Amino acid sequence: MADSISSDDVRKELEKQIAELRKEIGALGKSIADRGAETLERTREAASEAVDRARGRTRASFQQAREQAHAVTDAVKENPGTAATILSSAGIVGFVIGLFVGATLLGSERR
Incomplete structure (x- = not known):
């Protein structure tokens, strides 16, 4: 009867497996959170770069419009x-x- 497994042994083994699964789930959750934070940071950086490029283009457009307005004004004066x-x-x-x-x-x- 040494080969028979007691219910206590089965319960202890299941509790051990559950504890290991909880650790793995916690590690997976942390990994997902880390990846989400990295993705968020990359997205922020990309958005910031896009805003900076748009800001530069807008300034250039306004400057060009201002120069053309001055040219038209000068032409009208002349x-x-x-x-x-x-x-x-x-x-x-x-x-x-x-x-x-x-x-x-x-x-x-x-x-």
Whole structure:
């Protein structure tokens, strides 16, 4: 009967296996948390770099727009008659386009 295993031995073995499983689950949880923290840090760094690049591009765009506005202002100061003619022509063309679109929309509503 030395070959028979007592229920106490089985219980102790199961408790030992459960304790080992708990340790492994704890280690896995820590590993997952560490990887999550690393991923979060990499994502933050990538987002920060993207914001910095966008900020640089925005500054360059604003600087270019400012320079073009100054160039237009200088051109208008040097040629006020030409500027007035161009702006008047643009206004008249816009007005004619507005009339055409309005008439077209009004005509399509009557149908």
